[in-house]
Each structure stands twice: as C-alpha cells, then as structure tokens.
Amino acid sequence: MSAYDAIEGGKSAARPETSGWLARAIHRNGAGYLFLAPWLIGFFCLTLGPALVSLYLSFTDFDLLTSPEFVGAQNYVRMVTADAKFAAAIRVTLVYVALSVPLKLAFALAIAMVLNRGMRALPAYRAIFYLPSLLGTSVAIAVLWRQLFAADGFVNSLLATVGIEGPSWISNPNYSLYTLVVLSVWQFGSPMIIFLAGLRQIPADMYEAASLDGASSRRQFLRITLPLLSPVIFFNVVIQTIEAFKAFTPAFIISGGSGGPINSTLFYTLYLYQEAFSYFRMGYASALAWVLVIIIAIFTAFSFLTTKYWVHYDD
Amino acid sequence: MTDAVNDMPGRGSAYPRLNSTLRHALLIAVCIVMIYPILWMLSGSLRPASELFGGEAGLIPSQVTLSAYPDGWFGLQVTFGRFFANSLIISVLATIGNVLAASLVAYAFARLRFAGQNFWFALMLGTLMLPYHVTLIPQYVLFRELGWVNTWLPLIVPKYFAVDAFFIFLMVQFFRGIPRELDEAARMDGCSAWRIYRKIILPLSMPVLATAAIFSFIWTWEDFFGPLIYISEMENYTVQLGLRSFIDSSGTSSWNELFAMSILSLVPIFLIFLFFQRLLIEGIATTGMKR
Incomplete structure (x- = not known):
C-alpha cells in the first residue's frame, strides 16, 4: 500500500487503522520523510549542529587538542579593539568587493547588451566569454595570474615593448590587490549569461515604440533597459557580492598562503584559514566565521531594503 | 531555443546602429583579451625553461619542446598521475552523491506532501545563503573524531546528505515543471512513490540531472579549500x-x-565545456548559478 492513498484525505479514514494517530501520521507522511531523510540528516549533523557548535566555540579558547575554555565575548572584543590583522582583512575584503563586483557587473552588462542585438555568432562569443568563469577558481588560473603579473611576467614584458618598466605587481602591496580585482573582472561570463537571459525578456516592441516617439538611446537605456532588467541586476549584485566575500583560492595561491605582501591580499577567508589551521585558534576563527555571516546578512538585508527604490517587478 | 529569436536581425535595434563590422571587431578584441592568457600559458608549457624565464609576451615559442610535460608529471615525489586519479575518484563519487541525494530530496519537496513541508523547504533555502565557514570548524572536529582526516571521506560523504542545497533547488524547479498528470495516473495504477521517482521523474529529468552532475563534477574538481584542510x-x-x-x-x-x-589540470573542465556547453549555459541562465 502506498503512502499516496493517504494524501487523498478521506480514504485513509475508511481503512481500519492499527493504532491511533501515530500510525496515521506515519502513513500520511512516511514517504515524504523517507525521501527527505538524506537532507534532514545532513541538515542536523552537518549544518545546523555544527553551526550551533561554532557559535558556542566563538565564545571560547579552543586549540583542537584541549577542550574549549569559555571566555565570554573576549574573541569579539579582541577582534575589534586589538587585532590589526583583522582590520587589514576587513579593509582588503571590502575594497575587493567594492571594486570587483561593480566592475565585473558593468562589464558583464555592457557585453551582454552588445551581444543581445541580433548577433550572428552569438553562441560562439558567449562560449568564449564564459570559459574563464568556468575555469575560475582553479589553482591553475591563480598560477597563471601569478606569472602574468610577476616582475618578469607577461604584463611587464608587454609594457617593456612600449618602453615602460612595470613594477612587480604581485609583490608590491600597492598593486597586488588590484591584480586580484582584474582576475575577478576577467570572469564576468556567468553574470553576463544571466544578463543575456534577462535582456531577452524585454519585448523588442518597447524599444520600437520608444524610437518612434523619438527617445534617444541613452534615454531608452535609462527608462526601459535598466528598470526592466533591475530584478536581474539585483540578483547578480547579491550573488556576486556574497561570492566576493568568500573568495579564497586566488589570494592564497598568489600570496603563497600569507596574504602578503604586508597583508595587502589578506582576504577575510584567508585570515580565517590562517587562524584556524595555521595557528589552531579555533575559537577565534569561529568568531571570525560568525562575523562574516553577520556582514553578509547585513549586506543582504540592506540590499533587500533598497529594492523598493530601484528594483521594478512589474506584475 | 531562444537563440533563434535572438539571431533575428533588428532585435532591440533601438540603439543607434553600431556598424556591425565594428561591433564584431570589438567583440573579437575582447575575446582575444579573454583567451590570450590561457593560450599564453599553453605556449609557455611548450617552451624550454630558459626561454620563459625572460617573460615572453608572444605566443610562438622559438623552440617547441614537450619535455615540460613529462618533467612536470614526475616532478614531485608522487606523480601527477596519482593526483589525477585521486581527483577523478573524488569528483565522480561526490557527483554521484550530489545527484542522488539532491534528486531524492527535490522529489520530496516537488512532488510529495507531508507535514512541515514548507517549513523544511524554507530552511533548505536558508542554507543556500549560509557561508560554509560557519560549519567549517565543528565539521573538522567531527571528521577528526571519526578518524577521517587525511582521507577523502570528508570531501565525499557530505554530498550523500545533500549538503549543497543549490542542487536541490535546481532540481525542485525542474521537477515542478513535469506534468502532474503523469504521476497521478501512475498513482492510480498503484505505483509507489519510489516507483514514480524511478520510472517517471528521473527519466524525464535527464537535462537537469546532467546539469547538476556537470557542475558538481567541475566544482569538486576545482575545489581547493576542502582538500587543503583535510x-x-x-x-x-x-x-x-x-x-x-x-x-x-x-x-x-x-x-x-x-x-x-x-x-593538464584544466583539460577535464575544458572537455566538459566543449561537449556540454549548452547545458552549462542553460543551467546558469535559468537558475543564476554563481559561476
């Protein structure tokens, strides 16, 4: 007998049940919970449980070998008052997010708009633009970047041909972070594909009508494209920002795990990694993780609050 | 697909018509900038070490040699053959886990009815936004207690518990699009939920299963943080x-x-890209996959 019979409501009442509500509840919900079981186990054992434990650990000193020692809010206090590296990590990460996300999305949107206008070879272009974002977080790409911007790397030999002697981009704290921003912008392919999908939803006759009324292309962009695309823009901003906050591999490989030179590429997640797995300050690292959650939550909440001013959902 | 519509000339043509040749020239220039670094790396791998050291911007090596491949392959005390085999095993097992677990759970959410369904669904969506860093340390402690550190288990086993909610979400969206009449008819014929999942939902969901499998494989293949820790x-x-x-x-x-x-490490991803490009691009366009 199938659990489905129960879904039909009345039927199960007609069948003589062995015992009371429990059997009925199992009969009615059993199939659903059986299929849900892998996720439920994972959710409690690998997500919710660990998250609560890490919240507790964030109020302790814990070195993995001896049991955690409760220290109150000390980790959080130290973070904001006495940890220069934390401040550096926050600064580096915010600069990275603030530069890479808008640049990447502006580029993605510009290319998507050029591509959207009745292109013959659209699939070919789209594929090529997408490739870098697929290869994206591989160590190989970080290796490549390291050599592109090395003192004797590709960029400098290109500059040398026009007589400019370039600095060592990755080992100069003034430039190192920007090489990572360039890497992120290079991977504009996936937001571009999302923009393309969004642009296709805008009816062509809106532009035709606007043209007939003599609206300039700038005006059409501001009054038609941007408002109608705003939900997609919003989506891309939120997703890309969260991803940027979580960036790790390129900074790790390019700086050799140090976040240097002089903490200039000390991404937040890299700092968290160092605290947890180089110094085994697991309590402090847990506190760092929760601060990251808070930062992302504040950013997301703030984005949602602003939607009513700029995101247009028509129907 | 919608490509056909998009290829019609004049679509969205309200912008001042940029000369078509100029537009192609611009796009091709951008393509070259995008692809050049990868080609440069390829050409670098074919040069003798002495030549590359000078930092050469061109693509054509003065002397082509394949010796870097065997030299690199055996360059560490363990060969890259071993690393490739390890990555392949981990990625395949993780992919099977992801697809299997996510499809079971997505079926429950999309097709079955049970008490608390909406509550669990909301929680599942909530975990999409949660950075993995919050669970990182307790998970590490857990796997360490289980004696799994320095094994592949921490990289594989969690996938069998559908920890990546993204794949569940992807499949729920797809399963909801399959006509309900199909499973209702099967149910009338006395099919169990399991049989409906196996005989109706899965066979009709090959595109989404393939998309999930491809992304799962690529992400596991490229994963650096997990192996670095464990x-x-x-x-x-x-x-x-x-x-x-x-x-x-x-x-x-x-x-x-x-x-x-x-x-070499990029070759598997590149092959997948060549053969399954369409699935990848549709997957991103419809769900807004992050990369």
Whole structure:
C-alpha cells in the first residue's frame, strides 16, 4: 500500500487503522520523510549542529587538542579593539568587493547588451566569454595570474615593448590587490549569461515604440533597459557580492598562503584559514566565521531594503 | 531555443546602429583579451625553461619542446598521475552523491506532501545563503573524531546528505515543471512513490540531472579549500593540491613544468565545456548559478 492513498484525505479514514494517530501520521507522511531523510540528516549533523557548535566555540579558547575554555565575548572584543590583522582583512575584503563586483557587473552588462542585438555568432562569443568563469577558481588560473603579473611576467614584458618598466605587481602591496580585482573582472561570463537571459525578456516592441516617439538611446537605456532588467541586476549584485566575500583560492595561491605582501591580499577567508589551521585558534576563527555571516546578512538585508527604490517587478 | 529569436536581425535595434563590422571587431578584441592568457600559458608549457624565464609576451615559442610535460608529471615525489586519479575518484563519487541525494530530496519537496513541508523547504533555502565557514570548524572536529582526516571521506560523504542545497533547488524547479498528470495516473495504477521517482521523474529529468552532475563534477574538481584542510599526505593529494606543492617546490626555474601541469589540470573542465556547453549555459541562465 502506498503512502499516496493517504494524501487523498478521506480514504485513509475508511481503512481500519492499527493504532491511533501515530500510525496515521506515519502513513500520511512516511514517504515524504523517507525521501527527505538524506537532507534532514545532513541538515542536523552537518549544518545546523555544527553551526550551533561554532557559535558556542566563538565564545571560547579552543586549540583542537584541549577542550574549549569559555571566555565570554573576549574573541569579539579582541577582534575589534586589538587585532590589526583583522582590520587589514576587513579593509582588503571590502575594497575587493567594492571594486570587483561593480566592475565585473558593468562589464558583464555592457557585453551582454552588445551581444543581445541580433548577433550572428552569438553562441560562439558567449562560449568564449564564459570559459574563464568556468575555469575560475582553479589553482591553475591563480598560477597563471601569478606569472602574468610577476616582475618578469607577461604584463611587464608587454609594457617593456612600449618602453615602460612595470613594477612587480604581485609583490608590491600597492598593486597586488588590484591584480586580484582584474582576475575577478576577467570572469564576468556567468553574470553576463544571466544578463543575456534577462535582456531577452524585454519585448523588442518597447524599444520600437520608444524610437518612434523619438527617445534617444541613452534615454531608452535609462527608462526601459535598466528598470526592466533591475530584478536581474539585483540578483547578480547579491550573488556576486556574497561570492566576493568568500573568495579564497586566488589570494592564497598568489600570496603563497600569507596574504602578503604586508597583508595587502589578506582576504577575510584567508585570515580565517590562517587562524584556524595555521595557528589552531579555533575559537577565534569561529568568531571570525560568525562575523562574516553577520556582514553578509547585513549586506543582504540592506540590499533587500533598497529594492523598493530601484528594483521594478512589474506584475 | 531562444537563440533563434535572438539571431533575428533588428532585435532591440533601438540603439543607434553600431556598424556591425565594428561591433564584431570589438567583440573579437575582447575575446582575444579573454583567451590570450590561457593560450599564453599553453605556449609557455611548450617552451624550454630558459626561454620563459625572460617573460615572453608572444605566443610562438622559438623552440617547441614537450619535455615540460613529462618533467612536470614526475616532478614531485608522487606523480601527477596519482593526483589525477585521486581527483577523478573524488569528483565522480561526490557527483554521484550530489545527484542522488539532491534528486531524492527535490522529489520530496516537488512532488510529495507531508507535514512541515514548507517549513523544511524554507530552511533548505536558508542554507543556500549560509557561508560554509560557519560549519567549517565543528565539521573538522567531527571528521577528526571519526578518524577521517587525511582521507577523502570528508570531501565525499557530505554530498550523500545533500549538503549543497543549490542542487536541490535546481532540481525542485525542474521537477515542478513535469506534468502532474503523469504521476497521478501512475498513482492510480498503484505505483509507489519510489516507483514514480524511478520510472517517471528521473527519466524525464535527464537535462537537469546532467546539469547538476556537470557542475558538481567541475566544482569538486576545482575545489581547493576542502582538500587543503583535510588532506595532508601527498599520496592522497588532488590535482589542485599537487599544483600548489609544485609552486612551493619548484623555484622560478621550472615555470614551464608548472604551466604544463596547470594546463593538464584544466583539460577535464575544458572537455566538459566543449561537449556540454549548452547545458552549462542553460543551467546558469535559468537558475543564476554563481559561476
């Protein structure tokens, strides 16, 4: 007998049940919970449980070998008052997010708009633009970047041909972070594909009508494209920002795990990694993780609050 | 697909018509900038070490040699063959886990009815936004207690519990689009939920299962953080960890070998891209996949 019979409501009442509500509840919900079981186990054992434990650990000193020692809010206090590296990590990460996300999305949107206008070879272009974002977080790409911007790397030999002697981009704290921003912008392919999908939803006759009324292309962009695309823009901003906050591999490989030179590429997640797995300050690292959650939550909440001013959902 | 519509001339033509040749020239220029670094790495892997060291911007090596490939392959005390085999095993097992678990759970959410369904669904969506860093340390402690550190289990087993809610979400969206009449008819004929899942939902969902499998494979293949934390012995390294060791062990003198191994590490992803490009692009366009 199938659990489905129960879904039909009345039927199960007609069948003589062995015992009371429990059997009925199992009969009615059993199939659903059986299929849900892998996720439920994972959710409690690998997500919710660990998250609560890490919240507790964030109020302790814990070195993995001896049991955690409760220290109150000390980790959080130290973070904001006495940890220069934390401040550096926050600064580096915010600069990275603030530069890479808008640049990447502006580029993605510009290319998507050029591509959207009745292109013959659209699939070919789209594929090529997408490739870098697929290869994206591989160590190989970080290796490549390291050599592109090395003192004797590709960029400098290109500059040398026009007589400019370039600095060592990755080992100069003034430039190192920007090489990572360039890497992120290079991977504009996936937001571009999302923009393309969004642009296709805008009816062509809106532009035709606007043209007939003599609206300039700038005006059409501001009054038609941007408002109608705003939900997609919003989506891309939120997703890309969260991803940027979580960036790790390129900074790790390019700086050799140090976040240097002089903490200039000390991404937040890299700092968290160092605290947890180089110094085994697991309590402090847990506190760092929760601060990251808070930062992302504040950013997301703030984005949602602003939607009513700029995101247009028509129907 | 919608490509047909998009290829019609004049679509969205309200913008001042940029000369079509000019537009192609611009796009081709951008393409070259995008692809050049990868080609440069490929050409670097074919150069003798002495030549690359000078930093050569051109693509044509003065002398082509394949020696960097075998030299790099055997450049560490464990060969890259081992790393590739390890990565392949981990990625395949993780992919099976992801697809299997996510499809079961997505079926429950999309097709079955049970008490608390909406509550669990909301929680599942909530975990999409949660950075993995919050669960990182307790998970590490847990796996350490289980004796799983320096094994592949922490990289594989969680996938069988559908921890990546993204795949569940992807499949729920797809399953909801399958006509309900099909499973209602099957149910009338006395099919169990399991049979409906096996005989109706799965066969009709090949595109989404393939998309999930492809992304799952690529993400596991490219994953660096997980192996970095859990794998300590070189015998068990993945390709990504192998590359990282290669950077540390080789000075600037063997960049060509490092490039050769880097190129090889990208080959599986590149092949998937060649053959399944359409699924990848549709997957991103419809769900807004992050990369």
